Amino acid sequence: MPRYELNVNGKPTTVDVQPNTLLLDVLRDHLDLTGTKYGCGEGQCGSCTVLLDGKARKSCLVAVSQVGQQPVETVEGLQRDGKLHPLQEAFLKHGAFQCGYCTPGMLMAAKALLSETPKPTRDQARRAMNGNLCRCGAYGRILDAILEAAEGGSRA
Amino acid sequence: MAAFWTRFWKRRKGARVPESPHLTDGLAQARKSAYRQETEFARELYHHHDLPLYRFSVTRRALWQALGAGFLLTVSLPLSGQQEDAVAEPSPGKRLSARFLFQADAPLRVLTGKIEMGQGARTLLSQAVAEELRLPVDALQMVMGDTALCPDDGGTWASLTSPQTVPAMRAAAAFARELLLDLAASHLGESKPALRLTATGVAGASRTVLYPELAAMAANATPPATAEVTPAAEWKTLGQSVPTLDGQAIVCGAKRYASDLKLPGMQHGWMVRGPHYNSKLAVLREGPKLPEGVGVVRDGDFLGVVAPTRELAAAAAASLRPIWRGVSLLPESRLHEEFRETAREPVAQPGARYPGLITRGDPLNAFWSSPRRLESKYSLPYIAHVPLETRSAVAEWKYGQVTIHYGCQAPFLVRQEVAEAMGIPELQVRIIAQDSGSAFGGKQRGEIAVEAARLARDAGAPVKLTWNREEEFTASYFRPAGLLEVRSGADEAGRLRAWEFHNYNSGASGIACHYDIPHAWCGYHPARSPLRQGSYRSLAAVANTFARELHMEEWADILKEDPIAFRIRHTADQRLKDVLRRGADAFGWGRAVRMAGVAQGVACNLEKDARLALFIEIQVLGAEVKLRRALMAFDAGAALNPHQLRNQIQGAVAQGIGGALFEKVDYLDTRIRNARLSRYRVPRFGDVPDVEVLLIDRREIPAAGAGEAPITVVAPAIAAAIHRASGHWLRDLPLLPALDRIVNPPPPAADGPKA
Numbered sequence: 001m002p003r004y005e006l007n008v009n010g011k012p013t014t015v016d017v018q019p020n021t022l023l024l025d026v027l028r029d030h031l032d033l034t035g036t037k038y039g040c041g042e043g044q045c046g047s048c049t050v051l052l053d054g055k056a057r058k059s060c061l062v063a064v065s066q067v068g069q070q071p072v073e074t075v076e077g078l079q080r081d082g083k084l085h086p087l088q089e090a091f092l093k094h095g096a097f098q099c100g101y102c103t104p105g106m107l108m109a110a111k112a113l114l115s116e117t118p119k120p121t122r123d124q125a126r127r128a129m130n131g132n133l134c135r136c137g138a139y140g141r142i143l144d145a146i147l148e149a150a151e152g153g154s155r156a
Numbered sequence: 157m158a159a160f161w162t163r164f165w166k167r168r169k170g171a172r173v174p175e176s177p178h179l180t181d182g183l184a185q186a187r188k189s190a191y192r193q194e195t196e197f198a199r200e201l202y203h204h205h206d207l208p209l210y211r212f213s214v215t216r217r218a219l220w221q222a223l224g225a226g227f228l229l230t231v232s233l234p235l236s237g238q239q240e241d242a243v244a245e246p247s248p249g250k251r252l253s254a255r256f257l258f259q260a261d262a263p264l265r266v267l268t269g270k271i272e273m274g275q276g277a278r279t280l281l282s283q284a285v286a287e288e289l290r291l292p293v294d295a296l297q298m299v300m301g302d303t304a305l306c307p308d309d310g311g312t313w314a315s316l317t318s319p320q321t322v323p324a325m326r327a328a329a330a331f332a333r334e335l336l337l338d339l340a341a342s343h344l345g346e347s348k349p350a351l352r353l354t355a356t357g358v359a360g361a362s363r364t365v366l367y368p369e370l371a372a373m374a375a376n377a378t379p380p381a382t383a384e385v386t387p388a389a390e391w392k393t394l395g396q397s398v399p400t401l402d403g404q405a406i407v408c409g410a411k412r413y414a415s416d417l418k419l420p421g422m423q424h425g426w427m428v429r430g431p432h433y434n435s436k437l438a439v440l441r442e443g444p445k446l447p448e449g450v451g452v453v454r455d456g457d458f459l460g461v462v463a464p465t466r467e468l469a470a471a472a473a474a475s476l477r478p479i480w481r482g483v484s485l486l487p488e489s490r491l492h493e494e495f496r497e498t499a500r501e502p503v504a505q506p507g508a509r510y511p512g513l514i515t516r517g518d519p520l521n522a523f524w525s526s527p528r529r530l531e532s533k534y535s536l537p538y539i540a541h542v543p544l545e546t547r548s549a550v551a552e553w554k555y556g557q558v559t560i561h562y563g564c565q566a567p568f569l570v571r572q573e574v575a576e577a578m579g580i581p582e583l584q585v586r587i588i589a590q591d592s593g594s595a596f597g598g599k600q601r602g603e604i605a606v607e608a609a610r611l612a613r614d615a616g617a618p619v620k621l622t623w624n625r626e627e628e629f630t631a632s633y634f635r636p637a638g639l640l641e642v643r644s645g646a647d648e649a650g651r652l653r654a655w656e657f658h659n660y661n662s663g664a665s666g667i668a669c670h671y672d673i674p675h676a677w678c679g680y681h682p683a684r685s686p687l688r689q690g691s692y693r694s695l696a697a698v699a700n701t702f703a704r705e706l707h708m709e710e711w712a713d714i715l716k717e718d719p720i721a722f723r724i725r726h727t728a729d730q731r732l733k734d735v736l737r738r739g740a741d742a743f744g745w746g747r748a749v750r751m752a753g754v755a756q757g758v759a760c761n762l763e764k765d766a767r768l769a770l771f772i773e774i775q776v777l778g779a780e781v782k783l784r785r786a787l788m789a790f791d792a793g794a795a796l797n798p799h800q801l802r803n804q805i806q807g808a809v810a811q812g813i814g815g816a817l818f819e820k821v822d823y824l825d826t827r828i829r830n831a832r833l834s835r836y837r838v839p840r841f842g843d844v845p846d847v848e849v850l851l852i853d854r855r856e857i858p859a860a861g862a863g864e865a866p867i868t869v870v871a872p873a874i875a876a877a878i879h880r881a882s883g884h885w886l887r888d889l890p891l892l893p894a895l896d897r898i899v900n901p902p903p904p905a906a907d908g909p910k911a
Contacts, residue, residue: 021467029466034416035409037593039544040625044833047544075409088407095399095799098807099274100406101413101544101593126841133833135544135594136274137810138803139844 004064008033009077019065024048026064027074035075035104039133046132049105050074056112058131075104078111086152087111090145098136106132110146119150227258227371229335230307231328252321253307254328256285258336258367260356263297264289269309270321271301271565273592273599275863276800277317279401283797284322287386287393288329293401295355301567301589311566311600313691314509314665315764315861318796322859326385334380339370388794388855395855397799402591414563414590415548415622422550425611425621426469428459432482432826433630433687441477452476453614460607462615482826486686492535492639495660495683502679510664510696512682517675522654526645532710533641534703536662536871536889538634538687538821539814542838545593546628551608552618557584560605563592570602577606578613585609596811597691603632629831634821635692636685638662640703644673650715652726657704661685663696666868669704670762671726687823693808694864697763698815698871705759705872706887709879719758719876720745731791732762735769735852739789742850743771753777754784757877759869765860766792767852770809770869772845776881779896781817783843783874788866789850793857802849805866810844812870817843817892 001016008031015030027033027050036059039047043058050059051073078085084092087107097103106129113120113128120128125146126139134142232253257265266285272278278298286293299305301312309321333353340358341348343365351358357366388395405411429435437457446452450463450472459478463469486494502513523529549562558578564570567587575582592599604621612619623631638661645654655669655676664680680696692698712722720740724733740746740758748756753776760769772786788805795801818837822830830836875886878895886894 018467025466028416032418033409034412037544038415038546038622040833042625042832042834045544075407079408084407091407092399092403095403095803097274097400097403097406098276098803099544099592099594100400100402100411101274103406104409107407130841133544133838133840135542135596135811135838137807137839137844139810139841140806140846141803143841143846 002065004067005069006064006067006072007069008072009074010071015064017064019063021064022060023050023062023064023067023072024059027059027072033074033076037101037104039102039105043131044133045102045105046109047102047105049108049132051108051112054112054115056109073108073111075107078107085111086149087114087145090149090152091142094141094145094148096138096141096145097134098138102132102134102136106134106142110142110149113146114150120146122147227367227374229256229258229332230254231256231331232307233324233327252309252324254325255305255307256329256332257299258371260366260368264291264295264355265297265299266325267299267302267306268321268325269301269303269306269568270317271312271563271567271589271592272298273312273563273565273595275312275317275804276400276797277312277321278591279398279800280317280797281321281325282401283393283396283398284325285329287391288326289333289353290392291353291355293393293398298401300591301564301587303567303571303588304586306567308568311569313565313597313600315864317863318792318859318861319765322796323385327383330385331380331383334383335374335377336367336370338380339373339377340365343370343373391855394796395794395853396797398797399799411591413545413548413593414550414561415545415593415620417550417561417590417620419550419552419618419620422618422620423462423464423612423615424466424469425608425615425619426461426463426466426473427607427621427623427627427631428461428473428476428478429627429631430478430480430482432480433485433823433828435480435482437478438481439479441479443477444475446472446475451615453611455610458607458610460611460621462611462617462619484825485823488823491637491686492660494686495637495639495681498684499660499681500683502681510667512664512667512680514668514678515676519654519656519675519677522675523643523645523656526654527648528646528650528714529643530645530707530710530714531641531643532703532707532887533639534699534706534887535639536637536699536702536815537819538637538689538823539692539819540629540634540821540836541596541598541632541692542628542833542836543592543594543596543598546623546625547599547604547632548620548622549604549608550618550620551605551612553609553612553616556580557586558609558612559586559588560609561588561590562602562605562608563590563595564599564602564605565589565592565595565597566600569600570605573602574605574609578609596693597635597695598632600691601633625833626831629821629836630828633688633690635698635815636662636689636696637687638696638699640699642703642707644707644711646711646715650711650717652711657700659696659700659703662699665695666697666700666761666763670729670732671708671723672728673726687821693811694763694867697761697864697868698812701759701761701763701868702871702875702889705761705869706875706885709757709759709872709876710885713879718746723760727762729762729767731767731852731854732760732769735767735789735791735850736760738852739769739771739787739850742789742848743787745771748773751775753881755877755881757873757875757880759872759876761865761869763865763868766790766862766865768865768869770866770873772873772877774874774877774881776878776895779892779899781874781878781892781895783813783845785845785848787848787850788869789852790862790866791852791854792860792862792865794855794859795851795853796859798851798853801851801862804863805849806847808863808866809847809870810839812867813843813874814839815867816871816874816889818890820890820893
């Protein structure tokens with residue numbers, strides 16, 4: 001079985017898997033990074049969103065062989081030195097979730113948004129986040145949280 | 157683990173405090189709380205260990221060594237009369253239990269059969285107990301939905317946690333508080349008012365007595381003379397916007413759902429299903445040799461694979477060569493006909509939570525003698541729950557007993573289902589209801605638990621089974637489709653006097669006409685359904701409210717009257733009038749922006765004891781509908797956690813938009829045709845407007861449930877607004893395709909017979 005050397009949350013990691021194994025399965029089943037969630041398997045719900053070279057990607061549509069040396073960032077890598085990322089703080093403050101299942105994907109998509117558009121308008125944020133589903137319907141709160149992190153976040 | 161637990165329990169039986177009848181009697185006399193109830197007091201005294209919930213590798217020796225000391229207190233309360241004016245019916249004999257595990261070296265544990273699926277039960281119940289024990293919420297740990305540890309509180313459904321479980325928990329916690337304070341007072345020789353409960357014991361001025369020490373005294377305890385719950389005016393924890401207790405874990409991706417669990421030696425399961433709805437396995441042909449370590453389980457139509465990894469399981473499943481047989485489903489075009497042909501007459505069930513027939517006066521005569529009459533027909537399709545976390549279960553057999561982790565809503569019912577399917581007694585099944593990644597009524601049944609148990613039994617190892625999105629649609633159940641026929645009559649002055657309401661197939665909940673109409677007949681006709689159907693957030697109240705409210709809107713239009721004034725004129729309920737009036741003011745009713753196609757709509761409801769009104773502003777452009785803004789005025793009595801309540805309301809409105817505008821299960825011949833998210837549309841960021849919530853907090857009124865009621869008013873409010881914007885009455889959900897059929901009518905068929 002081929003061996004892949006990945007850079008996940010700043011740490012070099014190796015996995016022995018078939019080339020077509022999905023990045024989602026590598027993260028969840030092989031690296032035990034279960035914050036990244038399965039929701040649909042066809043890139044429709046965004047639960048599996050991770051950052052690949054800083055860009056938001058649906059990890060259910062990425063084969064491990066496509067990753068190469070691009071850094072992979074997951075929700076588990078958001079905290080730095082035991083401190084929450086401003087987006088995490090803002091999600092907590094606004095209670096921007098109910099069951100919490102979509103939250104990791106939301107956070108990663110929001111991080112990608114803020115790195116491209118540091119001060120989005122509410123409508124810009126709404127459009128940018130449209131690929132992520134929250135079945136509990138916390139959409140308004142998620143937008144509130146993103147806009148707040150954009151205002152105050154230095155690392156956003 | 158269950159084996160250990162059971163044996164352990166038996167071994168300790170000798171140490172139990174014997175039943176003391178005088179305690180029960182004394183307590184019954186002593187109860188004078190706000191809730192009319194008799195309380196029974198049962199106690200278990202034992203030494204316990206800190207039970208590992210998810211790891212089952214402890215040996216018996218280790219288990220005994222791990223034993224610490226603690227005190228389990230069970231307070232059992234009758235379910236009836238929990239809340240005197242609750243809508244819920246009393247169910248004789250049914251009891252709610254609260255179990256508290258007081259420990260010296262671990263947080264105080266509260267054991268409840270309710271589960272957490274995002275609706276906030278964990279936080280809310282922690283608040284209820286913390287309030288009465290006078291402890292901070294983080295001094296408690298909720299153990300939820302574990303059938304080996306928790307009392308059977310019924311499923312988590314029907315918005316019952318607030319009106320039923322919270323009062324029961326509060327009464328039980330108040331009782332526990334007084335009992336412990338009494339014991340500590342005599343132990344420490346201090347007066348009761350000087351004492352307070354802490355996480356591990358009762359603190360006095362001089363020293364703290366740990367709970368295990370008190371446990372030893374409980375054998376001869378006299379029950380407390382009074383155990384009053386804290387009046388609303390003195391609440392410190394209840395009524396506060398306590399944030400979700402596991403919020404930190406959620407934003408760090410550390411919260412573990414059933415789909416995230418990994419047990420030692422765990423294998424991965426994969427179900428092989430045919431392409432048809434209800435596929436039957438005709439033949440399983442010889443296929444290529446499977447890799448080592450991969451097993452196939454075939455049992456009748458059940459066909460599954462177990463392998464060391466998910467990838468292997470999927471590959472093995474794909475290499476099997478089954479031939480499936482399907483049966484054609486009744487064509488959708490004949491659905492309503494089928495409902496009518498197979499309909500049974502409504503049955504009055506006095507005292508039922510959702511009686512199937514509610515009548516008053518003489519509706520038939522009143523209708524025909526009314527000078528103005530209106531008849532309308534409404535319908536709604538099957539829709540899917542689409543919980544974001546697809547069903548997932550991990551099953552493990554040990555000593556003939558099976559433990560299943562599954563984020564289900566009704567662990568005790570699932571236990572029963574698994575026991576029946578496996579042919580073993582219920583006590584040999586333990587369900588641990590992991591917090592669920594949303595459920596919405598869809599995770600009440602145990603299909604996946606049974607499948608995982610079946611696979612694991614043959615595998616001889618723990619097996620995790622996670623459904624893919626398609627299976628969520630095809631292997632479970634839907635919200636029922638429904639046909640509703642309403643006819644009503646008004647007098648010359650435009651006052652409604654007759655109301656006849658038929659619901660075919662979709663259900664009885666919310667069927668009662670709460671408007672002040674003297675002659676009414678509301679009946680639910682159960683019928684035959686081609687698709688499996690079951691519970692869904694608020695169940696039939698969505699259908700019944702859609703028909704009732706749109707019918708009211710039609711009357712207001714006929715009478716050329718403001719729809720809010722028309723409703724206020726037809727209700728005697730002051731609180732309902734309040735949400736309508738105050739909501740209208742806050743929303744700016746009648747002051748829509750002047751733009752082409754913009755209009756406002758309203759719908760209200762008195763559902764499960766809550767009063768609510770939704771105001772919405774939309775824009776209709778051709779066949780497109782854009783929701784611009786919305787406001788919900790909501791009164792569910794006391795707001796036990798205003799933040800969570802708003803979150804529930806906003807979420808229910810968002811979810812309701814899907815069923816109102818575009819959700820519909822599409823089926824043809826033998827198959828479900830849109831069983832994936834690229835074909836089945838659910839509300840996204842762009843579909844959902846910002847929803848303002850006007851919360852009317854009435855501390856003096858016991859809290860009603862609120863997780864479901866808000867979803868009921870979404871479709872009628874939007875349909876009313878569409879009518880006001882475009883002149884089209886859309887009486888069939890979902891509304892967007894209905895609007896499209898009017899705006900872009902299909903070209904007439906060139907030839908061929910037409911119905």
